Each structure stands twice: as C-alpha cells, then as structure tokens.
Amino acid sequence: MSKSISRHLKGSVTKCRGMTLLEVIVALAVFSIAAVSVTKSLSEQMANMPILEERTLAQWVASNQMVEVRLTDAFPDIGKKEGEVELAGREWFWRQEVVKTTDEKFRMIKVSVSDDNRYQRIVAQVSSYVHNND
Numbered sequence: 556m557s558k559s560i561s562r563h564l565k566g567s568v569t570k571c572r573g574m575t576l577l578e579v580i581v582a583l584a585v586f587s588i589a590a591v592s593v594t595k596s597l598s599e600q601m602a603n604m605p606i607l608e609e610r611t612l613a614q615w616v617a618s619n620q621m622v623e624v625r626l627t628d629a630f631p632d633i634g635k636k637e638g639e640v641e642l643a644g645r646e647w648f649w650r651q652e653v654v655k656t657t658d659e660k661f662r663m664i665k666v667s668v669s670d671d672n673r674y675q676r677i678v679a680q681v682s683s684y685v686h687n688n689d
Contacts, residue, residue: 557638577669585669613668613679616640616647619668619683624651630687647662 574582582600619640624631636651654663661684668679 557658564572596680604631609670609678612645613647613670614681617666617668617679617681618648620651620668621648621664621683624664624666625683625685629686630689631664645670650674656684661685664685 580610609619620638629652633653633655635653637649639646639648647670650667650669652665652667654665663682663684665680665682667674667677669675669677
C-alpha cells in the first residue's frame with residue numbers, strides 16, 4: 556500500500572509545475588497596461604486641479620455678491636455695478652447687472668466674476684430674480 560501511495564504522490568508532484576515564462580510575460584503585460592492607464596488618469600486629474608480651484612473660488616465670489624444684493628431691503632436699480640474683492644490671496648473682479656423683466660415687480664440680477672478687470676474671461680456667473688414687495 557505504501558508503494559501505491561508514493562507512486563500517486565510522485566505522479567501528482569510531477570504534474571504540479573510553476574507558471575511558464577509565457578504566462579508570466581502575459582501577466583506582466585496586463586499589469587503594465589493597467590498601471591499606465593491608472594497613471595495617465597491620475598495625471599489628468601492633477602492637471603485639472605488648478606482649473607477646478609479657480610472656478611470654485613470664482614463661484615464663491617459670485618455667490619457672496621449675490622447674497623449681498625439679496626440681503627438689502629431696497630429693490631435694486633436697473634444698471635451695472637463693478638467692484639473687486641480679495642479671496643484666497645487673489646484679486647477677483649465682479650460685475651453686477653440688474654435687468655428689467657416683463658413683470659414690473661421682478662428684476663433679474665446677474666453677477667459675473669473675472670480674474671482681470673476688463674472681464675475678457677468670465678470664470679463664474681450666477682443669476683437670480685428679486686421681487687418688489689411694495
């Protein structure tokens with residue numbers, strides 16, 4: 556009985572071999588393709604970070620200006636106002652436009668934010684409507 560067991564074990568040992576060189580090369584190729592794609596994706600995300608930061612800060616400036624307009628009790632006059640504000644160590648230029656609507660009791664307010672005082676590049680913009688309670 557011991558001979559049959561040793562023959563059985565011996566046969567199974569010879570059948571259990573490691574991976575072939577071709578299998579290792581294919582596995583490394585698949586891994587390298589996956590690693591390259593992950594690295595490319597991360598580098599693209601990192602390249603977009605300054606753009607997202609700039610848009611977020613400009614959106615905050617626009618929202619802050621809109622809140623200031625909406626907190627006043629007076630119905631806003633039609634026209635434009637401009638100003639500048641510092642946020643996060645940067646200068647931002649905002650332009651507020653109050654536009655007449657078809658209904659006399661409503662006005663549309665549009666706040667645009669730029670990083671230059673000529674407003675050639677609008678980074679963020681918000682719009683809202685106000686109602687005259689009088």
